[in-house]
Amino acid sequence: xxxxxxxxxxxxxxxxxxxxxxxxxxxxxxxxxxxxxxxxxxxxxxxxxxxxxxxxxxxxxxxxxxxxxxxxxxxxxxxxxxxxxxxxxxxxxxxxxxxxxxxxxxxxxxxxxxxxxxxxxxxxxxxxxxxxxxxxxxxxxxxxxxxxxxxxxxxxxxxxxxxxxxxxxxxxxxxxxxxxxxxxxxxxxxxxxxxxxxxxxxxxxxxxxxxxxxxxxxxxxxxxxxxxxxxxxxxxxxxxxxxxxxxxxxxxxxxxxxxxxxxxxxxxxxxxxxxxxxxxxxxxxxxxxxxxxxxxxxxxxxxxxxxxxxxxxxxxxxxxxxxxxxxxxxxxxxxxxxxxxxxxxxxxxxxxxxxxxxxxxxxxxxxxxxxxxxxxxxxxxxxxxxxxxxxxxxxxxxxxxxxxxxxx
Numbered sequence: 001x002x003x004x005x006x007x008x009x010x011x012x013x014x015x016x017x018x019x020x021x022x023x024x025x026x027x028x029x030x031x032x033x034x035x036x037x038x039x040x041x042x043x044x045x046x047x048x049x050x051x052x053x054x055x056x057x058x059x060x061x062x063x064x065x066x067x068x069x070x071x072x073x074x075x076x077x078x079x080x081x082x083x084x085x086x087x088x089x090x091x092x093x094x095x096x097x098x099x100x101x102x103x104x105x106x107x108x109x110x111x112x113x114x115x116x117x118x119x120x121x122x123x124x125x126x127x128x129x130x131x132x133x134x135x136x137x138x139x140x141x142x143x144x145x146x147x148x149x150x151x152x153x154x155x156x157x158x159x160x161x162x163x164x165x166x167x168x169x170x171x172x173x174x175x176x177x178x179x180x181x182x183x184x185x186x187x188x189x190x191x192x193x194x195x196x197x198x199x200x201x202x203x204x205x206x207x208x209x210x211x212x213x214x215x216x217x218x219x220x221x222x223x224x225x226x227x228x229x230x231x232x233x234x235x236x237x238x239x240x241x242x243x244x245x246x247x248x249x250x251x252x253x254x255x256x257x258x259x260x261x262x263x264x265x266x267x268x269x270x271x272x273x274x275x276x277x278x279x280x281x282x283x284x285x286x287x288x289x290x291x292x293x294x295x296x297x298x299x300x301x302x303x304x305x306x307x308x309x310x311x312x313x314x315x316x317x318x319x320x321x322x323x324x325x326x327x328x329x330x331x332x333x334x335x336x337x338x339x340x341x342x343x344x345x346x347x348x349x350x351x352x353x354x355x356x357x358x359x360x361x362x363x364x365x366x367x368x369x370x371x372x373x374x375x376x377x378x379x380x381x382x383x384x385x386x387x388x389x390x391x392x393x394x395x396x397x398x399x400x401x402x403x404x405x406x407x408x
Contacts (some may be wrong), residue, residue, distance in 0.1 A: 003197070005242055005253070007101050008300055011329040012086065017159065020332065021331050024193050028113060030170070033286055040174065042058075043058040043059075043078070043079075043083075043095040043098045044058070044098070045058060045277060047095070047096075047097035047098060047099075047117055047195075048194055048212075048214075049097075049216070050097070050194055050195075051090060051096075051214060051327040051329060051330050052090070052326065052327030052328060054093075054326045054327055055090065055097055055214060055326065055327040056097055058098075059094065059095070060092070060093070060094045061092065061093045061094070061096070061326040061327070062091075062093075062323065062324060062326060063323055064323075064359075065322075065323070065324070067322050068319055068322050068323045069172075069315055069318045069322075071092060072308075072311040072312070072314075072315060073316055074299075074311075075094070075297075075308055075311065075312070076262060076297045076298040076299040076304070076308065077094070077295055077296060077297045077298070077308055078095060078097040078098065078276075078292045078295055078296045078297075078298065079094060079096065079098045079100060079212065079213040079293075079294075079295040079296070080094045080095075080096075080292070080293060080294045080295065080312060080315075081092065081093040081094070081096045081213040081214055081217055081291075081293050081336070082290065082291075082292050082315065082316040083217055083221075083290065083291045083292075083398055084289070084291075084311050084320060084325075085282060085286070085291045086222070086288075086289055087222060087288040087328075088221075088328045088329035088330075088331075089325035089327075089328055089329075090325050090326050090327040090328055090329065091290075091319055091320060091323050091325060091326075092211050092315070092316075092319070092323070093213070093214075093310075093326060093327065095213070095215050095382060096212065096214040096327070096403065097195055097212050097213075097214050097239055098212055098213070098295075099195045099210040099211070099212055099213075099276045100157035100210060100211070100212065100275065100295050100296060101210060101272065101275035102196075102203055102209070102211035102216060102269025102270065102273035102275060102278055102295075103203050103205075103207060103213070103271055103272040103276075103278045104139070104162040104203040104268065104270030104271070104272075104278075105201065105203065105216050105219075105269065105270040105278045105280055105293075106196075106200075106201075106202070106203035106209075106211060106216075106219075106268060106270070107158055107159075107162065107167065107196070107202060107203055107268055107270070108220050108223050108268045108280065109184050109187065109188055109196070109198070109211075109218065109219045110158070110167060110170075110171075110184060110201045110203075110220040111155070111158060111159070111191075111203070111223055111229055111232070112187065112219055112222050112223040112226070112229065113180070113183050113184045113187040114171070114174050114180065114183070115155065115223075115226060115228055115229055116171055116226065117174060118129070118151045118170075118173060119151065120150065120151050120152035120155070120228065121150060121151070121152065122149050122150065122151045122153070123149065123150050123151075124145065124148065124149060124154075124169065124173055125146070125148045125202070126143055126144065126145050126147055126148070126149065127146075127172075129147050129172065130145075130168060130169045130172040131143065131145065131165055131168055131169070132168075133168065133177060134164050134168055134202075135164070135200075135204040135205070135206075136206075137201075138164035138165070138204060139161065139162045139163060139164055140161070140163050140165045141156075141157030141158075141160075141161040141163030141165060141166050141240060141245060142157075142163075142240070142241065143157070143163065143165040143166055143169055147241075148149065149169070151170070151173075153240060153241075154166045154169055154170050154174070155170075155228070156227060156230050156232060156235065156238045156240060156245065157245070158170070158232070159232040159233050159235065159247070159266075159268070160232075160235060160237075160238060160240075160245045160246065160247045160248065161240075161245050161248060162200040162248060162254045162268075162269070162270065164204060166371055167201050167202040168201075168202070172200045174324055175223060175314055177200070177201060180201045181198050181200065181201060182198065184198045184201060185197070185198045188219075189206075189251075189333075189381075190332050190333050190334065191215075191218045191219070191222055191332050192218070192330045192332065192333060193211070193214075193218045193219065194212065194213035194215075194330075195210065195211055195212035195215045196210065196211040196212070196215045197209060197210050200394070203270055203272070203275075204272065205272045205274045205275065212295075213293040213294070213295050214293075214329075216278070216295075217280060217282045217291050217293045217329060218329060218330075219280075220266075220267045220268070220280045220282060220291055221291060222332070223267070224267070224282060225268070227253070230265070230266065233249075233265075233266030233267045233268060234252065234265045234266045236252055236253050237245060237253070244318055248269055249264075249266065249267075249268070249269050249279075249281070250269075250306045251264045251279075251281055251283075251306050251309065252264050252265075252266065255303055255306075257302055257303055258303045258306045258307065258310075261281070261283060261310050261313065262283075262285065263283040263284045263285040264281060264282075264283045264369070265282050265283060266281065266282055267280045267281055267282050267283060267291075269306075271305075275295070275296060276295070276296035276297065276305075277294075277296065277297060277304065277305035278293075278295045278296065278305065279293070279294050279305045279306065279308050280292070280293040280294075280310055281293075281313070283313050285317050286317070286320075287316065288320050289318065289342070290313060290316045290317065292309050292312045292313050292316065294308050294309045294312065304380060311407070315322040327340060338393055370403045
């Protein structure tokens with residue numbers, strides 16, 4: 001169900017001065033801790049080849065040619081990927097399948113799994129057991145035991161403040177943390193996100209909990225098909241309880257050293273001791289929609305993950321339509337085309353092991369088909385600069401583009 005109009009659809013007008021003051025005076029829980037990394041860590045020599053053989057190779061993969069802009073020189077992230085959200089083409093990647101701690105970007109998988117299960121108007125009174133088991137130092141939105149919250153408000157807490165307390169309440173409603181972890185793992189497997197092993201629903205550091213830039217992009221692409229998901233992840237500011245909460249995605253909300261990125265529309269950021277800073281973003285410019293995921297920049301400057309993401313977005317918009325892809329985002333298992341019969345009558349699959357066979361146009365009408373993804377996420381956020389003001393106006397989806405993409 002769509003988010004209520006007051007926070008889900010309305011345009012938000014904020015001045016650059018407001019952005020600056022809010023970023024400077026934000027509560028401590030909004031501040032991202034300094035990432036800690038292991039200088040000896042290196043990507044494995046062989047990684048998954050889901051999406052294409054080159055994506056399993058360590059290092060940077062890109063097809064530079066005359067007319068293709070060079071990649072930014074000062075990228076320090078351990079892993080990153082730039083993809084066309086509509087076609088699924090991987091324009092460039094760096095250690096795309098390196099299995100790393102995901103931090104709160106894993107909440108995209110949590111939301112994509114659990115969000116459809118509860119209408120936004122459903123209410124829940126929080127019990128002590130709902131908040132049990134949260135990790136020390138978890139980011140929280142301020143859920144109080146004995147208080148009643150709507151599902152809508154809980155999701156605002158998840159997306160805007162990365163509240164582990166809101167995650168745990170929703171997981172409790174879903175049958176508990178263990179059940180939710182199983183559900184998330186099943187959904188990751190369905191999406192062919194095979195680098196991902198889920199231990200907690202909130203992305204908190206736990207032994208064995210890993211994902212990859214490739215998988216996080218799959219989660220974002222799947223989630224962005226859902227209107228509620230799009231509304232929540234693109235909300236800059238909302239009322240929560242008796243106060244206001246502001247999105248900690250700095251490319252969406254801005255900060256003193258990071259401007260709002262033109263065309264940004266979400267998706268999710270994260271930061272933990274072992275994961276460092278992680279981020280997946282979606283942006284639209286000139287009718288083209290790109291997804292960028294960046295994991296754990298080694299450079300420890302303030303907001304570095306957003307700065308490197310913005311550089312990759314800039315490159316992607318310049319290179320799109322010129323650069324030959326190095327791989328692709330695979331469709332979910334349920335959206336893969338049916339095997340074509342061989343001459344002898346025995347069916348054979350066009351691809352094997354989920355290595356990236358492209359779905360045939362019109363092969364699936366399900367919400368997870370490649371065409372469905374393209375139609376749903378084409379649009380984005382239109383950011384207009386008017387003097388010192390930023391006008392953020394969501395416009396999801398674009399019906400004309402949906403009709404164009406679904407023509408035979």
